[in-house]
Amino acid sequence: MTARGMSPDSRARGRTAIKSRSGTVGSAPGARLSGVDAARGLALLGMMATHVLPLYGTDAQLTPTWVGLVFSGRASALFAVLAGVGLALSTGKQQPLDGASLWAARRGVAFRALVVAAIGLSLGGLEVNIAIILVHYAVMFLCILPFLGLGPKRLLVFAAAWVVAAPALAFMLRPWLLSPTPPLQLGHNPGWEDLTTPAQLLGDLFLTGYYPVFQWMTYLLIGLAIGRLALAKASVPVLLVAAGTVVAVLSKWLGVVMMEDWGGREALQAQLSDPAYPLESVLQVNLTGVQQTGSGWWLAVSSPHSGATLDLLHTSGVAAAVLGICLLLGRLGDWVELDLLLPLRGAGALTLSLYTAHLCLMAALNSQPLPAGWTVELVYWMQVAAALLIGGIFARQAWRGPLEWAAHSANQLGRYQPARFS
Structure with a gap:
């Protein structure tokens, strides 16, 4: 049993920072976008680790490895949260689109989702022990369309309600869906x-399924x-790190208390046969x-891929903190006039292509x-090196990945608005 998958529709917009005359990164907005892509690159590497490296030891107790403890459930959640961030950046940033522009943006997102779904369905035929997220990811994009015109306060209200209600409703509905023959x-x-x-x-x-859209909508x-939010301001990444860390720690702590001290x-154990x-x-x-x-105690766990409230809160908190750190590193790169994140953000801007290549390999x-002489660790680090090298080259040349180009073209086609003559 392994932690599989990701959420990888990388958008190439903003993948290169604005350059100063000396050729170095020189703007806060550029740093902001490079930080988002760098966080996506980290999620890609974490996802690859869960696919290649063992999550459990070979002993009878299946002792978790460091890869399982660190990356399981968190890498894919980070991709999903970043998918929502990317949607916000492409639909008005701090000022949500409205009117005809909003409807055009929704069409663009829908068209892009269809491309991602087609890629996912095509990859579904691969003989591979990896849960591929692309079709689920595309459905999440379609489900988020009604929320694209909302501001941060209303979105947080919806997210808070969703993170509480969705796991409980899923817990009640799953037995009903699994009862037919064959189960759904x-x-x-x-x-x-x-x-x-x-x-x-x-x-x-x-x-x-492995990535239940009903609960995972929380991440988007x-x-x-x-x-x-005003991601270009220095205070916002600090807020993300602080708030994300607090939420992640408290939710995990509460999960441990409910399991170990309250009898969960x-x-x-009595239910697990x-x-x-x-x-x-x-x-x-x-x-x-x-x-x-x-048992209702399943709703009290904070375990990865449980889809319970504490799991969603913990992984969302981790994602917010990681994004905040990457944004701060992007600002640091501005300050020292050195693009510290070039290979990582380059890989993050190519996640759809790199993820697909990783699955095929x-x-x-x-x-x-x-x-002879190869180990799974070598296979993993070779893929990491290739992803960073290819990402760095594409970022330096301001190239768009082949599958990113297809998704971007679909988005542009959907956004097209014929000129109106008075």
């Missing part, structure tokens, strides 16, 4: 053939609210594969013995 759950990555069973596909995408709402672990999932380990790393039914290596 795919058990594999969505592919083109699944369009012939729409009920099963929709059930999996929204509630029973929070990201959209963050993107509506004992109650869940599959010995393949040691409760202590999965609570730390990944609850995917565990049927979270039969992992599919080629799937069930195949590694060449």
Whole structure:
């Protein structure tokens, strides 16, 4: 059982900072956007780690590895939050679009979502032990369309309500969706053939699958609210780091207290009948594969990929803090006139292409013995080096990745508004 996936529709706008006469980065807005792409690059590397490196040890207790403890659930959540940030930056930043411009932006997002969905459905046929997020990601983009015209305060209100209500509603609905024969759950990555069973596909995408859109909408709402803030101001990244850290620590602490001190672990242990999932380990790393039914204590966990309120709060807090740190590093690069984030932000601007290439490579290596002398650690670091090298070159040349170009073209097509003659 592994923590798989990401949320990778990288937008190339803003991938290069404004240059001064000396050729160095020289503006706060450029630093802001480079910080967003750098955070996306970090999420890409974290996602790749969960796909390549083991999340558990080989002992009978499945002791979590450092990769499982650090990246599981957090890398993919960071991508989803950054997706919301990117949507805000492309739809008015601090001043949400309205009227015809807003409707044009919604069409653009919808067209881009269709391209991402097509890529995801095509990749669904790969023989790979990775949960591919692209189709879920595209559906989230479609679901967020009604919220694109809102400001940060209203978005935070919706996010707060969503983070509380969505996990409880999902907990009540999942048993009903899993009760039919066959259950409304795919058990594999969505592919083109699944369009012939729409009920099963929709059930999996929204509630029973690896990235349940119904709960994951929280991330996009929070990201959209963050993107509506004045990210160019130095105080906002500091606020993101401080607030994100507090939320992440408190939510994780409360989850531990409810499990260890209030009796949650004992109650869940009585519900968990599959010995393949040691409760202590999965609570730390990944609850995917565990049927979270039969006890309301499942709603009190802060475990990665549980979709519970504390999990959503913790991973959102981590995402906000990471974004704040990357924004501050971007400002530091301005100050010292050195683009400190070039390779990382370059990779972050190419995540759709790099993610797809990573999946194809992992599919080629799937069930195949590694060449003599190779280790999974070597495979991972080779991919990291390639991603940073390619990202740095593309960022330096201000190039757009091939799949980013396709998504951007679809967005521009959707936004097109014919000239009106009076």
